[in-house]
Amino acid sequence: xEVQHRLRLLSRIIGMKGPIICRAIVTxxxxxxxxxxxxxxxxxxxxxGASAGWCRSFSDVSARTCTALVYRKHGDPPEVVQSENMxxxxxxxxxxxxxxxxxxxxxxxxxMVQGTYAxxxxxxxxxxxxxxxxxxxxGSQVTSLKPGDWVIPRDAGLGTWRTTAxxxxxxxxxxxxxxxxxxxxxLGVNPCTAYRMLSDFEALKPGDSxxxxxxxxxxxxxxxxxxxxxxxxTINVVRDRPGVQQLSDRLLAMGASHVIKEETLRQPExxxxxxxxxxxxxxxxxVGGKSATELLRHLQGGGTMVTYxxxxxxxxxxxxxxxxxxxxxxxxxxxxxxxxDHAHDERALSEMLAQLAALIREGKLTAPACSEVGxxxxxxxxDRAMQPYMSAKQILVM
Amino acid sequence: xEVQHRLRLLSRIIGMKGPIICRAIVTxxxxxxxxxxxxxxxxxxxxxGASAGWCRSFSDVSARTCTALVYRKHGDPPEVVQSENMxxxxxxxxxxxxxxxxxxxxxxxxxMVQGTYAxxxxxxxxxxxxxxxxxxxxGSQVTSLKPGDWVIPRDAGLGTWRTTAxxxxxxxxxxxxxxxxxxxxxLGVNPCTAYRMLSDFEALKPGDSxxxxxxxxxxxxxxxxxxxxxxxxTINVVRDRPGVQQLSDRLLAMGASHVIKEETLRQPExxxxxxxxxxxxxxxxxVGGKSATELLRHLQGGGTMVTYxxxxxxxxxxxxxxxxxxxxxxxxxxxxxxxxDHAHDERALSEMLAQLAALIREGKLTAPACSEVGxxxxxxxxDRAMQPYMSAKQILVM
Numbered sequence: 001x002e003v004q005h006r007l008r009l010l011s012r013i014i015g016m017k018g019p020i021i022c023r024a025i026v027t028x029x030x031x032x033x034x035x036x037x038x039x040x041x042x043x044x045x046x047x048x049g050a051s052a053g054w055c056r057s058f059s060d061v062s063a064r065t066c067t068a069l070v071y072r073k074h075g076d077p078p079e080v081v082q083s084e085n086m087x088x089x090x091x092x093x094x095x096x097x098x099x100x101x102x103x104x105x106x107x108x109x110x111x112m113v114q115g116t117y118a119x120x121x122x123x124x125x126x127x128x129x130x131x132x133x134x135x136x137x138x139g140s141q142v143t144s145l146k147p148g149d150w151v152i153p154r155d156a157g158l159g160t161w162r163t164t165a166x167x168x169x170x171x172x173x174x175x176x177x178x179x180x181x182x183x184x185x186x187l188g189v190n191p192c193t194a195y196r197m198l199s200d201f202e203a204l205k206p207g208d209s210x211x212x213x214x215x216x217x218x219x220x221x222x223x224x225x226x227x228x229x230x231x232x233x234t235i236n237v238v239r240d241r242p243g244v245q246q247l248s249d250r251l252l253a254m255g256a257s258h259v260i261k262e263e264t265l266r267q268p269e270x271x272x273x274x275x276x277x278x279x280x281x282x283x284x285x286x287v288g289g290k291s292a293t294e295l296l297r298h299l300q301g302g303g304t305m306v307t308y309x310x311x312x313x314x315x316x317x318x319x320x321x322x323x324x325x326x327x328x329x330x331x332x333x334x335x336x337x338x339x340x341d342h343a344h345d346e347r348a349l350s351e352m353l354a355q356l357a358a359l360i361r362e363g364k365l366t367a368p369a370c371s372e373v374g375x376x377x378x379x380x381x382x383d384r385a386m387q388p389y390m391s392a393k394q395i396l397v398m
Numbered sequence: 399x400e401v402q403h404r405l406r407l408l409s410r411i412i413g414m415k416g417p418i419i420c421r422a423i424v425t426x427x428x429x430x431x432x433x434x435x436x437x438x439x440x441x442x443x444x445x446x447g448a449s450a451g452w453c454r455s456f457s458d459v460s461a462r463t464c465t466a467l468v469y470r471k472h473g474d475p476p477e478v479v480q481s482e483n484m485x486x487x488x489x490x491x492x493x494x495x496x497x498x499x500x501x502x503x504x505x506x507x508x509x510m511v512q513g514t515y516a517x518x519x520x521x522x523x524x525x526x527x528x529x530x531x532x533x534x535x536x537g538s539q540v541t542s543l544k545p546g547d548w549v550i551p552r553d554a555g556l557g558t559w560r561t562t563a564x565x566x567x568x569x570x571x572x573x574x575x576x577x578x579x580x581x582x583x584x585l586g587v588n589p590c591t592a593y594r595m596l597s598d599f600e601a602l603k604p605g606d607s608x609x610x611x612x613x614x615x616x617x618x619x620x621x622x623x624x625x626x627x628x629x630x631x632t633i634n635v636v637r638d639r640p641g642v643q644q645l646s647d648r649l650l651a652m653g654a655s656h657v658i659k660e661e662t663l664r665q666p667e668x669x670x671x672x673x674x675x676x677x678x679x680x681x682x683x684x685v686g687g688k689s690a691t692e693l694l695r696h697l698q699g700g701g702t703m704v705t706y707x708x709x710x711x712x713x714x715x716x717x718x719x720x721x722x723x724x725x726x727x728x729x730x731x732x733x734x735x736x737x738x739d740h741a742h743d744e745r746a747l748s749e750m751l752a753q754l755a756a757l758i759r760e761g762k763l764t765a766p767a768c769s770e771v772g773x774x775x776x777x778x779x780x781d782r783a784m785q786p787y788m789s790a791k792q793i794l795v796m
Binding site for chain 2: 118119288307308309310314315316317318319320321322323324325326327328329330331332333334337
């Protein structure tokens with residue numbers, strides 16, 4: 001049994017190490033909701049810190065706690081997510097104690113709670129995959145971070161909706177402290193997704209164009225701004241909705257070259273449109289279904305469509321002739337996989353973060369419209385994050 | 399008007415050159431079916447040969463003719479294709495007079511006649527895009543070919559269903575004369591398609607596997623044999639049909655690792671199958687629709703599906719999750735485009751042809767089952783080429 005195994009492991013660690021007597025409290029909670037708390041005095045030979053996350057090496061022997069938004073089963077987020085007090089694991093040599101500052105509620109976080117996402121953490125789990133925190137304390141073997149640094153998660157599944165956390169050094173990346181808090185909190189997923197999709201699939205030069213649907217999404221807005229900074233035209237497709245003119249104006253002010261309603265994309269007038277604007281080499285699809293097929297139809301011969309979302313819950317349908325005679329390439333992108341594939345390529349991630357931070361400093365890349373919400377008001381924030389046509393991203397502030 | 403323009407051009411050329419008096423006969427036939435024949439005595443200063451295709455430089459001053467299978471409108475091939483006597487264009491400096499030896503009837507030839515193919519020649523047109531011929535005579539500036547050489551077309555649309563033709567040197571590629579005639583006649587499209595698809599999309603090593611539908615097609619058989627020669631396993635999907643066991647035996651004898659009926663591909667037993675056989679890195683799709691989706695489903699994460707045909711006349715449908723979380727790549731391939739893209743890369747084509755010829759000599763690559771048919775019996779051959787489940791390719795022999 002998982003609990004007994006962990007307890008055996010803990011006993012072995014405690015038996016082997018450490019002169020400091022501390023109270024090791026391990027709260028292991030199973031899917032059933034049962035909770036096991038184990039208290040034990042460590043023997044005097046223990047020197048602490050080898051087993052990341054399980055034991056603490058600092059002198060404050062009382063267990064530290066945090067508040068976290070936890071879900072113990074999958075379901076409707078406002079119902080299954082609850083605020084809980086949790087004891088933090090003890091610090092290890094490679095541990096980093098982080099005070100979370102701000103963490104967004106992204107669509108993928110919602111899908112994870114609902115249990116419909118491609119990767120799901122073991123339950124119970126702390127919600128949230130993105131956010132920024134400040135380092136409070138580091139383990140003895142931590143070399144890349146120091147107290148005061150700002151950090152973001154390197155991978156999905158860390159659980160960022162909490163006040164404090166103990167993470168392993170390798171799961172964190174430093175971000176500069178001179179960018180706005182909300183920009184840092186929303187840097188790790190959407191701008192990184194936009195940056196990679198604009199960089200890794202087609203060699204785009206100034207004057208080339210890119211077409212995207214869901215142009216008002218977090219990724220969509222980052223695509224508009226990063227492309228504009230590189231001199232690349234964006235053709236931004238939005239669904240018709242109340243206030244579509246204001247939305248269009250906002251995207252144009254942000255650097256969008258063109259904003260087009262989805263219905264217009266099917267009209268013959270698009271032929272005239274492409275007399276003035278080069279056909280896109282790259283299409284970015286977060287919708288699927290008919291919307292994706294329309295993007296494909298306007299793509300330049302030899303161009304690539306990259307799918308990073310499927311809001312319409314319909315597959316991507318590709319005419320055989322587009323593949324054979326137009327040589328269109330149909331690909332997918334998942335920033336989490338990219339980060340995993342580049343886990344040992346420190347430079348790839350840090351270079352991207354540095355370039356994005358530079359754009360932020362220059363005012364060329366701003367965080368999407370955000371609503372800051374105190375952690376305690378999470379239920380309303382979850383509710384709002386699930387509304388259609390929500391233009392403001394909900395950000396939990398700790 | 400096109401005809402008048404050509405006549406003006408001809409007069410100008412004739413006026414500029416040539417001491418030899420010859421009769422230049424130009425038959426220009428328009429879409430309307432009207433035919434213009436122009437006879438003119440060339441002035442005595444003409445030395446011949448500058449305008450490829452229009453004037454003849456050899457001493458035989460009588461116009462040479464050939465028999466060709468011509469279609470003057472699109473429609474049902476056995477109805478619209480007819481045998482005609484045509485006058486050959488005169489030889490130019492870069493012209494090559496070719497006696498055609500054998501030319502297959504491929505599905506794409508049928509679609510061209512029907513008017514449903516992606517590229518269509520101006521009408522009237524000579525049918526056929528593939529075949530082998532022997533060089534009879536070359537223009538004064540031809541350097542790569544000499545009389546006696548065997549040649550195949552470098553591009554689609556040359557019109558190979560004919561007894562003799564005058565082609566430009568750049569539209570021909572030499573093939574070795576020590577391979578069987580039928581292998582040479584069917585070398586340029588299907589084996590080249592198979593070769594490129596196995597080479598250009600995934601880095602396959604011995605032990606890797608490839609899955610394909612339409613495994614009994616010309617390309618399918620070439621894929622089986624080229625893959626077997628490289629130590630790559632093939633999982634060959636065929637539709638259930640009368641005599642499927644004999645078909646399966648034939649493909650296995652040819653080097654197929656596995657032959658699977660399309661229905662089986664949807665069964666849970668495939669899970670056990672993939673315990674013994676590595677999941678394919680590459681899927682080759684000539685069908686589309688559900689068959690393509692099934693191939694995709696069994697593809698290895700990060701693998702590629704290449705579509706080169708759409709026999710089911712249904713698009714390729716790709717689940718969003720396969721793109722994002724499995725990183726499958728969906729591509730297309732058209733050997734005609736490859737040849738055009740590599741028109742100035744002499745080595746790329748000749749290297750491929752040499753490697754394919756080597757496999758043929760070693761008995762590792764054989765032409766698909768063929769029925770040789772005299773050119774005059776073309777109507778029956780066209781009929782048979784359009785039957786479903788036809789295992790024998792119709793080859794016109796001149």
